[in-house]
Amino acid sequence: MIVPSRVPLAPPVPESAPGCASAGGSVTGTRRARGAFSLFEVLVALALLAGCVVVLSRLAKIGRDHAESADELAVAQLACQSKLNEILAGAAPAESTAEAPLPEMPGWLVSVDVAPTGRPGLAALTVTAAEEVLDEEEKPRARSFALVRWIRDPLAGAKSTDGGFVTEPFSPPTSSDEEGAP
Numbered sequence: 001m002i003v004p005s006r007v008p009l010a011p012p013v014p015e016s017a018p019g020c021a022s023a024g025g026s027v028t029g030t031r032r033a034r035g036a037f038s039l040f041e042v043l044v045a046l047a048l049l050a051g052c053v054v055v056l057s058r059l060a061k062i063g064r065d066h067a068e069s070a071d072e073l074a075v076a077q078l079a080c081q082s083k084l085n086e087i088l089a090g091a092a093p094a095e096s097t098a099e100a101p102l103p104e105m106p107g108w109l110v111s112v113d114v115a116p117t118g119r120p121g122l123a124a125l126t127v128t129a130a131e132e133v134l135d136e137e138e139k140p141r142a143r144s145f146a147l148v149r150w151i152r153d154p155l156a157g158a159k160s161t162d163g164g165f166v167t168e169p170f171s172p173p174t175s176s177d178e179e180g181a182p
Contacts, residue, residue, distance in 0.1 A: 069143065072131065075105065076145035079129035083110050084147055087125065094125060094154040107132050114154065123153040 037045075079102055086092040099109040113126040130144035 072143050073145060075108065076129040076131070076143060077147075079105050079108050079110055080127045080145055080147040083112065083129075084125070084127045084149060087112070087127075088149075088151070094123075094151065099130065101132065102129075116153065117150065121153050122150050123155070125149050125151045 082104075083092070083102075087094050094114055095112070096114050097112045099111045102108050102110050109130050109132050111128050111130075113124075113128070115124045115126070116122075117124050126146055126148045128144060128146040131142045133142045
């Protein structure tokens with residue numbers, strides 16, 4: 001016994017239906033269904049993909065350059081802060097020095113500048129870290145960083161005039177000074 005199928009079959013398409021080519025006829029008025037992309041569409045898609053790859057690679061290079069620059073800036077800040085802490089702790093003198101290499105950070109030079117300010121008894125301590133550049137062509141691209149901190153003037157121990165005011169170190173009165181007082 002044959003069991004009828006539950007899936008309905010599509011009705012047969014007559015050969016004279018529009019868009020259907022018969023053995024001796026031609027298709028007019030409609031296009032056949034497309035099964036693939038044309039060569040032109042594939043080439044346009046590849047060109048767009050290549051353009052995107054070029055743009056993204058340039059952006060990645062810019063990102064790497066900025067990351068390297070930020071890393072070098074952090075090293076310069078660390079070198080300046082280290083030297084500034086040495087001076088403030090008294091391990092190094094608070095005096096102007098020319099660029100000198102740092103043994104703990106190869107490739108970096110540190111200089112110190114102590115300059116008077118407009119205020120008596122204060123000096124501006126500037127610590128600058130710069131990348132050591134051996135090639136003259138690279139000098140304009142050399143990176144540097146400077147920290148400035150106001151400190152007590154190290155020259156205030158000697159009498160000096162600054163802005164019309166005489167500054168000298170404070171010393172408490174001695175017993176010989178009190179004897180001469182009226």
